[in-house]
Structure formats: structure tokens, C-alpha cells
Amino acid sequence: MKIKKIAVTTGGGDAPGLNGVIRAVTLAATKRGWECVGIREGFDGMLHPDQFEDGGIVPLNPATVRGISHTGGTILGTTNRGNPFSYDVQNPDGTLQKTNLSDRLIEGFKSNNIDALVAIGGDGTMAIACEVAQLGIKVVGVPKTIDNDLDGTIATFGFDTAVSFATEAIGRLHTTAASHNRVMIVEVMGRNAGWIALEAGLAGSADVILIPEIPFELSKIIEKIELRNQNRKKFSIISIAEGAMPVGGEASYKEVEGVKNLGGIGEWLAQSLRGKINNQVRTVVLGHLLRGGSPTSRDRLLSLRFGAAAVRALDDGHFNVMVGLDPPTVRHIPLEVATKNMKTVPLDCDMLMTARDLGTCLGD
Ligand code: F6P
Numbered sequence: 443m444k445i446k447k448i449a450v451t452t453g454g455g456d457a458p459g460l461n462g463v464i465r466a467v468t469l470a471a472t473k474r475g476w477e478c479v480g481i482r483e484g485f486d487g488m489l490h491p492d493q494f495e496d497g498g499i500v501p502l503n504p505a506t507v508r509g510i511s512h513t514g515g516t517i518l519g520t521t522n523r524g525n526p527f528s529y530d531v532q533n534p535d536g537t538l539q540k541t542n543l544s545d546r547l548i549e550g551f552k553s554n555n556i557d558a559l560v561a562i563g564g565d566g567t568m569a570i571a572c573e574v575a576q577l578g579i580k581v582v583g584v585p586k587t588i589d590n591d592l593d594g595t596i597a598t599f600g601f602d603t604a605v606s607f608a609t610e611a612i613g614r615l616h617t618t619a620a621s622h623n624r625v626m627i628v629e630v631m632g633r634n635a636g637w638i639a640l641e642a643g644l645a646g647s648a649d650v651i652l653i654p655e656i657p658f659e660l661s662k663i664i665e666k667i668e669l670r671n672q673n674r675k676k677f678s679i680i681s682i683a684e685g686a687m688p689v690g691g692e693a694s695y696k697e698v699e700g701v702k703n704l705g706g707i708g709e710w711l712a713q714s715l716r717g718k719i720n721n722q723v724r725t726v727v728l729g730h731l732l733r734g735g736s737p738t739s740r741d742r743l744l745s746l747r748f749g750a751a752a753v754r755a756l757d758d759g760h761f762n763v764m765v766g767l768d769p770p771t772v773r774h775i776p777l778e779v780a781t782k783n784m785k786t787v788p789l790d791c792d793m794l795m796t797a798r799d800l801g802t803c804l805g806d
Pocket of ligand 1: 564587631684
């Protein structure tokens with residue numbers, strides 16, 4: 443069956459580059475004579491059209507996607523609580539019940555005459571895309587996340603922007619840390635993967651880099667700080683991933699709106715260091731700043747390449763796949779394969795070896 447109309451959705455946490463994908467998908471689809479629509483806020487626009495002033499499904503055409511590639515966020519909106527297979531539906535008494543709304547989703551595709559879906563998102567969205575595909579919808583996934591933790595692609599867009607921002611932040615902290623002889627701890631996002639902390643830490647010349655893949659020993663960090671103090675560099679910068687943890691300990695979580703989110707390890711480390719070293723210690727949590735702003739040129743390019751590759755995959759009859767960067771090209775792999783594993787930092791990777799060769803303390 444020839445494709446006549448496709449839908450695009452963005453799900454999960456936003457990442458710089460989402461709008462680039464939306465633009466590339468729209469332009470490549472339009473070029474093929476296909477109609478293109480966007481689903482608002484993950485799948486919510488299709489599940490609850492009455493909750494949206496514009497009906498939840500919006501036309502995407504060259505005019506509606508003009509001038510958006512360089513902007514952060516997503517023009518469609520997003521949610522990380524909209525899994526149609528396990529949707530929080532409110533009972534009359536206000537309690538929430540996980541409900542499978544996939545019938546409603548399929549009905550939405552049928553009534554809107556949508557032949558295929560481009561699902562842009564992280565591991566959660568790819569898992570949903572996989573289930574949607576099993577219901578007979580033609581799906582192509584486009585991987586996004588600042589965390590870079592998706593398997594099946596060398597890189598996700600959003601990551602480079604996050605690393606650039608974190609590197610800039612670490613650079614700024616150097617001067618204030620040096621002026622006050624302080625230890626500055628920079629906590630960055632990344633969930634259970636240390637990519638952002640590692641790459642920004644390395645690029646920003648942090649003295650200590652702590653990632654979830656290498657549980658740290660406090661004594662090693664203290665040793666490094668004292669060594670620097672003795673060498674008249676009486677300040678140190680620590681880049682720490684939100685998912686990092688001490689040897690024998692656990693990752694730190696904070697409850698936000700009923701959901702347990704990683705966070706707080708930077709301040710935990712600061713408290714653990716205070717009194718054990720001569721320096722004052724301060725913590726900076728970069729948090730959602732890493733997800734904001736304009737995508738770097740690398741992320742813009744990747745997002746445009748991914749979007750165009752997703753449409754080419756559909757046009758070539760490759761369904762239920764995820765596009766991914768496999769330099770020098772963009773390929774696609776089955777969604778099931780792509781969603782199997784999380785991509786963490788390999789302990790023998792060149793980046794870690796480089797850090798060790800430079801004398802950076804990795805906490806071990
Ligand atoms: O996956 C992207 C990410 O920014 C993680 O790095 C972070 O742990 C999480 O999302 C934060 O989620 P939320 O936006 O719900 O606070």
C-alpha cells in the first residue's frame with residue numbers, strides 16, 4: 443500500500459534538535475506528495491483530542507515548519523507520562539489507574555487516515571513505538587536524548603548541545619573556584635549513563651570525573667584534591683553524573699511530583715567532603731539547563747539527517763525500525779534490537795583512557 447499520510451510525534455523529555463527532525467520529516471514527506479500531521483504532546487493529541495484547542499492533530503507543511511531547525515524544545519509539545527499502553531486514567535475518587543488505551547490510539551490512526559508514524563523519542567518512546575508497531579501500524583523511530591544512552595546509534599541529537607553547555611559551565615566555574623580556592627562540584631543529567639559528565643568533564647578539564655559506570659571511593663577524590671592543594675592549585679573541579687554512586691552505596695534520588703528522579707549526588711558528595719579537606723565546597727546542578735537552548739550545528743545536522751532518513755526508510759518500505767548514526771551514514775535497525783540495551787560508557791573506551799592518561803581522577 444502506498445503511503446499518503448504520515449504522523450509525527452515527540453515523546454519523553456525534550457532535547458535540542460526535535461524541531462529539526464520535525465522539519466526534515468515534513469519537507470521530505472511533502473516532497474513525496476505525502477500529507478504530514480503532528481500529534482500533540484506525545485500521543486495525547488490522538489488519545490484526548492477534545493483536550494486540545496486545535497484538536498490535537500495539527501497539519502505539518504513547509505509553512506508550519508519554517509524557521510524552526512535552530513530552536514530548542516518541540517513545536518508539538520511532549521510528555522513523559524503518556525504511554526498509551528499504560529495510561530494514568532483518573533478514577534472518580536481521584537486515584538489514578540494504569541489503563542491500556544491502545545484501542546483508542548489505533549482508532550485515531552484509522553479515523554485520521556494515517557498510514558505511518560514517525561516516533562521521535564528516547565528509550566520510553568522507542569519501547570512504545572515497538573508496541574504500536576505490533577498492533578499493525580507502520581513505524582519508524584528517531585532516537586533523541588541528551589543522555590546519549592540509546593543503543594543502535596553512535597549518537598543522539600541533544601547530546602552535543604548538552605555537552606557544549608556543560609563544558610561552558612565548567613569553564614566558567616574554573617575562575618571562581620581558583621579565586622576562592624574552592625572545590626566546585628558540577629552535577630549533570632544523564633540518568634544511568636555517564637556520557638555527559640565524562641565528555642564535558644574531559645573537554646572542560648575537570649580534575650575529577652564521576653560516572654555511574656565507575657562507583658567512586660571518597661578517599662580517592664580527597665587524595666586528588668589534596669595533591670592539587672599541595673601543588674599550589676588550591677581548587678578542584680568535579681564533574682559528576684546524576685547517576686553516580688559511591689562504592690557499596692546507591693544512586694541518589696529525589697521525589698518529584700510522585701516520581702523518583704535521579705539527583706542530589708552532587709550535594710551528597712559536597713557534604714561528605716566538608717570537614718575532610720581544607721577547601722570550601724560548592725555544588726552547581728545544571729539540570730534542565732542542559733535540555734534548553736538552541737541545538738549546536740552538530741545536533742541540527744543530526745536531527746535533519748535523522749528526519750530525512752526516517753522518511754526514506756518509510757518510502758523504501760522499511761517499517762518498525764529505528765534510524766541511527768553509523769558514521770559516515772545513517773542506517774536503520776529493527777526497533778526490537780534498538781530497545782534491548784542501554785548504552786553506557788564502556789570501561790575500556792578511549793575517552794576513559796584519555797582521562798586516566800591526563801591524570802584525571804575517576805574515583806577508583
Ligand atoms: O532523559 C533525559 C533527562 O533529562 C535525564 O537526563 C533526567 O534524569 C530526566 O530526563 C529528567 O526528567 P524530568 O524532565 O522529568 O525532570
